[in-house]
């Protein structure tokens with residue numbers, strides 16, 4: 001083991017998709033068969049080399065593990081699954097190279113469904129869920145990791161491989177279908193740790209001086225074990241891992257939340273460095289004051305995650321330096337770093353040519369964050385005086401952000417302040433149900449979640465309009481034809497409540513961000529969402545208002561050409577916040593209220609234009625739920641209040657729907673009830689209606705549409721299959737409350753399977769209707 005210290009500046013990880021999404025293009029070309037595996041490997045290798053060189057150029061040291069090795073072809077949890085050899089037995093023997101196996105698990109193949117994907121902590125990133133049982137083999141396969149170390153060395157860089165740690169890995173796995181009822185993946189901790197020990201030993205042999213093990217499970221109250229048990233599991237695992245002499249030095253990280261309660265215990269582990277997220281989390285003030293933190297960290301470096309890796313604002317360098325100095329002054333060997341892996345922010349502000357220059361000066365993407373880390377490290381070494389000009393520059397920027405036009409608009413603030421509980425409250429559910437009888441909605445009404453397939457023609461027309469190749473009249477004409485097509489199709493299929501299809505939307509948040517004041521959108525600000533998919537979160541920088549109606553012309557046109565009810569379709573305030581980069585200078589709840597008022601006006605205009613049903617999607621409601629149990633009720637209060645402020649102005653005869661994507665909402669069922677929506681659609685097909693039993697037990701008395709058609713794959717569910725799911729739902733939920741719909745929107749599907757599946761869905765609903 002080489003005993004060099006971690007240099008004064010590092011980051012937990014860097015975006016891996018490439019500045020121009022090079023990885024996406026290479027991986028998708030490989031999937032299509034247009035490039036070979038060797039060509040894909042070469043593209044990936046080039047990208048990794050460019051990343052390392054860039055990080056050194058931005059100020060990280062080339063030596064002693066300051067540069068993290070956070071590349072992934074698809075997902076870091078899947079990387080760990082492969083490195084542990086933990087291929088679920090249902091996949092049998094997958095023939096071919098490691099990469100063939102990797103993508104078979106990620107995407108499925110002819111014979112196998114892929115691993116399930118789910119959200120990573122409270123981010124919008126999705127990981128591939130490991131499937132573990134009593135017999136899952138754990139056979140270390142260090143090939144990929146080891147080759148990264150050699151590759152970096154050729155470039156003259158002593159890199160630091162990054163791996164999801166053993167406890168976090170197992171706490172994010174699910175039991176495989178073969179597992180016994182009472183089995184939990186974490187039961188295999190000792191076996192997994194043994195495989196990690198082999199990986200570490202191989203890394204040492206390859207010459208790695210440092211390795212990073214991410215254990216964000218330590219900051220979460222949303223996992224299957226309570227937090228005080230997680231720290232014990234970590235202690236058990238790292239006593240083993242750290243106890244071995246055949247290993248690189250270990251950096252243990254705790255991104256996404258507050259580890260202050262366990263920080264002293266982590267410092268006492270046999271590892272060489274521990275990270276704390278000081279943006280989401282805090283410093284343990286008493287342990288600093290009484291010297292116990294310094295004692296725990298006597299032989300351990302503390303990586304102070306003071307630069308926000310979840311957001312795109314320039315760091316308040318003075319405040320960040322003060323935090324790091326308070327640790328250093330307490331006698332703790334302190335390193336400057338980011339709060340988390342920068343995979344959640346785009347590459348480089350300087351790739352934006354269209355952003356307003358003033359706004360741009362307030363921003364920091366990944367590259368700028370790395371520079372800030374390097375600057376702060378110089379400040380920590382040489383004192384504030386060493387970085388005085390950088391500090392002064394940030395002071396100027398922060399003051400400019402405070403006072404710039406649009407950041408604080410009196411009229412908007414006045415309206416938010418004046419909003420009362422009455423504005424958030426509709427008449428009782430019963431009265432509304434009576435008032436809505438005029439909509440003539442049958443029992444087991446069939447509908448969809450909003451979007452229809454986004455075809456190549458739609459994308460082409462949108463891009464031509466964006467580039468000015470076709471004018472607004474032509475584009476509008478195209479969209480109207482598209483709407484008419486989708487309406488006729490739904491009529492033919494026999495759906496009861498129709499949608500306009502959302503062809504005008506590039507993205508369910510960006511579309512609104514482009515039309516609201518207070519938002520900006522980027523050209524190249526891509527952030528990986530899962531696998532080869534990336535999104536461009538909008539930037540919510542100022543007070544939000546709605547200069548003009550946003551969806552009325554599409555919805556009212558759709559309604560004008562059919563006798564069946566058309567649902568208006570809006571994205572809710574929480575989801576708009578969750579999928580944007582949001583200003584950090586005021587509570588999220590205040591920002592949410594502003595968005596809510598803009599949506600409230602939109603609902604008024606929709607109703608005015610003859611729309612009787614409006615859906616306000618909140619798929620991110622569960623995602624933003626704080627990891628920290630102490631913060632959850634405050635979050636649910638403001639998020640529910642924002643939804644109610646958006647919808648509370650709707651007259652009793654207007655039916656408000658919402659859509660939540662998730663099936664696991666046991667934890668927030670009261671909040672869902674609190675939304676006071678008339679109808680809620682949720683995902684349920686993949687779990688075979690697991691949610692309907694708890695809903696029945698809860699006495700849930702509102703309309704509910706548990707999805708009966710899994711839209712995540714092109715598979716067409718048969719009439720029988722959907723009938724069975726509807727029957728399960730009907731056994732638990734009263735017919736007048738039950739809706740029949742797919743799990744989610746259809747935008748990623750093709751028309752062929754969509755039409756077949758929806759036709760079956762309508763048949764299935766009819767079959768069950770006839771028998772209840």
Ligand code: GLN
Pocket residue numbers: 449450451502508569617619659660661744745746747
């Ligand atoms: N209305 C949106 C759609 O159908 C909802 C998408 C979502 O829940 N993510 O696409």
Ligand code: ZN
Pocket residue numbers: 449619659660661662743744745
């Ligand atoms: Zn959904």
